[in-house]
Amino acid sequence: MNRRTATIQDVARVAGVSTATVSRALSTPGVVAETTRKAVFAAVRETGYTVNQAARNLRQRRTGSVVALVPNIANPFFSRILSGVAATLSPAGYSLLIADTQSGPEAEARLMGYLDDRRADGLILFDGSVPRAHLARGLSARPLPPLVFACEWIGGLDVPGVRIDNAEGARLAVAHLAGLGHTRIGHLAGPPGNVLSISRAAGFAEALKAHGMEKREEWTFDGDFTLDSGAFAAQRWLELGDRPTAVFCASDEMACGFVGALQRHGVRVPEDVSVVGFDNIEIAGHVSPPLTTVRQPRTELGERAAAQLMSLMAGKTLEAREVVLPVELVERESTAPPASHAAGDAAS
Amino acid sequence: MNRRTATIQDVARVAGVSTATVSRALSTPGVVAETTRKAVFAAVRETGYTVNQAARNLRQRRTGSVVALVPNIANPFFSRILSGVAATLSPAGYSLLIADTQSGPEAEARLMGYLDDRRADGLILFDGSVPRAHLARGLSARPLPPLVFACEWIGGLDVPGVRIDNAEGARLAVAHLAGLGHTRIGHLAGPPGNVLSISRAAGFAEALKAHGMEKREEWTFDGDFTLDSGAFAAQRWLELGDRPTAVFCASDEMACGFVGALQRHGVRVPEDVSVVGFDNIEIAGHVSPPLTTVRQPRTELGERAAAQLMSLMAGKTLEAREVVLPVELVERESTAPPASHAAGDAAS
DNA sequence: GCACGGCTTGTAATCGTTTACAAGCCCCTA
DNA sequence: TAGGGGCTTGTAAACGATTACAAGCCGTGC
Numbered sequence: 001m002n003r004r005t006a007t008i009q010d011v012a013r014v015a016g017v018s019t020a021t022v023s024r025a026l027s028t029p030g031v032v033a034e035t036t037r038k039a040v041f042a043a044v045r046e047t048g049y050t051v052n053q054a055a056r057n058l059r060q061r062r063t064g065s066v067v068a069l070v071p072n073i074a075n076p077f078f079s080r081i082l083s084g085v086a087a088t089l090s091p092a093g094y095s096l097l098i099a100d101t102q103s104g105p106e107a108e109a110r111l112m113g114y115l116d117d118r119r120a121d122g123l124i125l126f127d128g129s130v131p132r133a134h135l136a137r138g139l140s141a142r143p144l145p146p147l148v149f150a151c152e153w154i155g156g157l158d159v160p161g162v163r164i165d166n167a168e169g170a171r172l173a174v175a176h177l178a179g180l181g182h183t184r185i186g187h188l189a190g191p192p193g194n195v196l197s198i199s200r201a202a203g204f205a206e207a208l209k210a211h212g213m214e215k216r217e218e219w220t221f222d223g224d225f226t227l228d229s230g231a232f233a234a235q236r237w238l239e240l241g242d243r244p245t246a247v248f249c250a251s252d253e254m255a256c257g258f259v260g261a262l263q264r265h266g267v268r269v270p271e272d273v274s275v276v277g278f279d280n281i282e283i284a285g286h287v288s289p290p291l292t293t294v295r296q297p298r299t300e301l302g303e304r305a306a307a308q309l310m311s312l313m314a315g316k317t318l319e320a321r322e323v324v325l326p327v328e329l330v331e332r333e334s335t336a337p338p339a340s341h342a343a344g345d346a347a348s
Numbered sequence: 349m350n351r352r353t354a355t356i357q358d359v360a361r362v363a364g365v366s367t368a369t370v371s372r373a374l375s376t377p378g379v380v381a382e383t384t385r386k387a388v389f390a391a392v393r394e395t396g397y398t399v400n401q402a403a404r405n406l407r408q409r410r411t412g413s414v415v416a417l418v419p420n421i422a423n424p425f426f427s428r429i430l431s432g433v434a435a436t437l438s439p440a441g442y443s444l445l446i447a448d449t450q451s452g453p454e455a456e457a458r459l460m461g462y463l464d465d466r467r468a469d470g471l472i473l474f475d476g477s478v479p480r481a482h483l484a485r486g487l488s489a490r491p492l493p494p495l496v497f498a499c500e501w502i503g504g505l506d507v508p509g510v511r512i513d514n515a516e517g518a519r520l521a522v523a524h525l526a527g528l529g530h531t532r533i534g535h536l537a538g539p540p541g542n543v544l545s546i547s548r549a550a551g552f553a554e555a556l557k558a559h560g561m562e563k564r565e566e567w568t569f570d571g572d573f574t575l576d577s578g579a580f581a582a583q584r585w586l587e588l589g590d591r592p593t594a595v596f597c598a599s600d601e602m603a604c605g606f607v608g609a610l611q612r613h614g615v616r617v618p619e620d621v622s623v624v625g626f627d628n629i630e631i632a633g634h635v636s637p638p639l640t641t642v643r644q645p646r647t648e649l650g651e652r653a654a655a656q657l658m659s660l661m662a663g664k665t666l667e668a669r670e671v672v673l674p675v676e677l678v679e680r681e682s683t684a685p686p687a688s689h690a691a692g693d694a695a696s
Numbered sequence: 697g698c699a700c701g702g703c704t705t706g707t708a709a710t711c712g713t714t715t716a717c718a719a720g721c722c723c724c725t726a
Numbered sequence: 727t728a729g730g731g732g733c734t735t736g737t738a739a740a741c742g743a744t745t746a747c748a749a750g751c752c753g754t755g756c
Contacts, residue, residue: 005466007712018736023714033734052466054405055712058741063402065445074431074647076424076630083422087451095413095445103435110438118353118400227634256634263636264681283631286575286604288611299422333612355742366706371744381704403742406711698756705750713741720735726728 006047015043065095067120071127073100084302101127117145122309128152128195146312150305152195160321162305167203169294169327173276174207176329177246181337186219186244188233188254200250219244223254230257245338252277252284270336280330290332297325354395363391413443415468419475421448432650449475465493470657476500476543494660498653500543508669510653515551517642517675521624522555524677525594529685534567534592536581536602548598567592571602578605593686594622600629618684628678638680645673
């Protein structure tokens with residue numbers, strides 16, 4: 001009917017009360033008398049009123065939104081995590097803005113733009129490669145909204161965060177391979193400076209030692225978490241004279257690229273080489289052979305990060321500033337005893 | 349230094365002008381004198397001023413944001429498209445909100461909540477399964493922000509949209525298979541009511557006829573675009589007595605699930621059955637065998653949808669209300685002549 | 697000398713909400 | 727009957743920007 005959208009004034013007029021009462025009836029129903037409350041609700045229904053967020057945000061000096069900073073929006077790894085974030089945030093009235101930190105030439109300028117409490121009420125940073133200096137500068141320059149790290153983190157800053165036990169994931173992978181009888185295990189690592197790469201590589205090295213093996217440089221391949229880098233590592237594996245019988249990959253995408261490229265060269269997985277991934281992305285269970293991998297609870301990770309942030313935004317102090325979620329090994333069919341143990345059984 | 353964040357008042361004071369002049373210097377620099385403009389810019393730098401979006405939005409009666417409604421945030425298919433959308437929108441000062449239409453029990457209520465011009469300045473709807481009635485009700489009930497369809501669409505509504513030529517994609521796939529000598533071609537379809545499923549299935553049926561084949565019901569498998577449904581279809585294929593020698597899958601995810609499951613049952617691709625996918629997602633080129641598929645320009649699709657929406661939001665009339673982007677066949681190694689043609693060559 | 701128009705600037709209203717403060721009402725107690 | 731306290735409500739001032747309108751200044755033409 002009415003062209004103009006209803007405002008709180010219209011509701012007040014219809015209900016025969018003041019705008020203050022309408023506002024209170026909607027936000028703190030407890031303090032208004034029951035009859036008034038009912039009249040207000042009826043007027044709201046009659047007018048079709050919904051709150052104007054811009055006005056509310058202006059008055060309350062908040063933005064109503066949370067920004068998630070991911071390295072690259074197009075990376076599907078984050079989609080499930082962000083789904084968890086959104087699911088936790090939206091019942092609380094926050095909307096989720098997703099921005100990437102790495103695309104475009106002026107990425108740093110845009111990042112700094114987000115480090116400002118007028119843009120968002122809170123930030124979730126999924127990118128540990130943001131230079132610490134930038135962040136520190138942002139922290140000191142102006143009021144910074146509450147910030148939490150998720151997945152990745154930046155050392156030396158006292159910022160709460162949620163992550164998984166990356167080193168433990170690597171240990172599980174090595175223990176599984178060692179249990180199958182492998183004594184020659186290589187590692188396809190993530191991008192060199194990345195905290196996840198470092199943690200997983202550290203857990204890998206430590207677990208090797210614990211099982212009486214030692215890390216060999218020529219069996220360590222640098223990757224960058226992408227399919228392409230997995231395929232590239234396969235080339236390097238093929239060129240080796242003395243090859244590892246198993247490779248622990250720091251991501252499923254790399255593992256898929258690695259396995260796919262090997263198979264195209266006639267190498268059989270797991271007969272010729274066992275492969276363990278990391279992440280347990282959807283496709284891992286559907287490729288052939290299905291990939292043995294380390295599961296990380298992505299949805300929960302997003303939910304926990306959002307919950308941490310909401311506590312911070314509410315001004316509460318966190319019970320735990322550092323949340324570490326457990327991982328678990330998902331045994332599928334890309335791992336088996338090494339060829340020299342051919343008499344042994346396949347992976348249980 | 350200063351605790352409080354700077355407002356336009358602070359800038360005005362420092363520059364020695366009125367707030368109106370500051371506002372003009374920033375939004376319409378042409379109308380202020382050069383000396384004044386410089387003074388204002390200097391003051392902006394000195395104070396570290398950035399605009400308060402809530403205040404601007406309130407005054408301008410806009411929200412500054414665009415909502416993308418996708419069926420499911422966690423579906424990686426959309427990530428690249430959304431990346432294109434965000435890239436186009438953000439230079440224009442819009443931020444992108446991503447919401448899903450299918451998760452949660454009160455999904456419909458939430459959807460209706462977005463059909464309101466106070467929530468967003470524009471909407472991009474990626475879900476053709478929203479009941480037409482809901483949308484029509486939303487359209488009539490209150491002022492609706494500009495809306496465009498992307499990828500999917502809803503028939504019978506005069507809403508502009510961007511999509512790819514789905515039928516042509518199916519035709520390319522069939523032509524490719526027919527060219528290899530296949531005369532027994534099956535189809536793994538998307539979810540039954542979906543517009544993409546329907547268009548692709550229609551293009552498939554039409555192309556079969558054009559090549560002198562006919563569609564057989566027992567060679568048509570229902571899927572839902574997921575990996576699991578592809579694996580399930582593989583079971584059905586295995587149970588067939590009389591099998592097609594090639595299968596055109598309506599999505600790459602299904603194709604991957606299908607191929608993976610077949611391989612685990614010892615069926616060789618493409619020797620025993622050729623498979624064509626649709627979408628050309630990243631993994632398609634990395635599985636073994638690499639998947640022959642129909643490429644759709646996902647980033648461009650997002651960009652075009654965003655551009656359409658921006659025109660609408662600017663009040664312009666669109667030069668083309670219906671944008672159809674071309675597709676192309678990417679020939680890889682999951683297709684080959686059928687076994688009966690064993691003498692023939694592999695796919696070029 | 698005056699009117700006029702172009703350029704630039706300031707004044708002040710406005711967007712729609714929330715919320716500090718004050719005030720009205722009613723009941724109870726002294 | 728006065729006073730106090732609890733409950734409920736209204737008044738009006740914010741929040742920080744944009745913009746319609748008016749006005750000042752200056753040069754030009756008659």
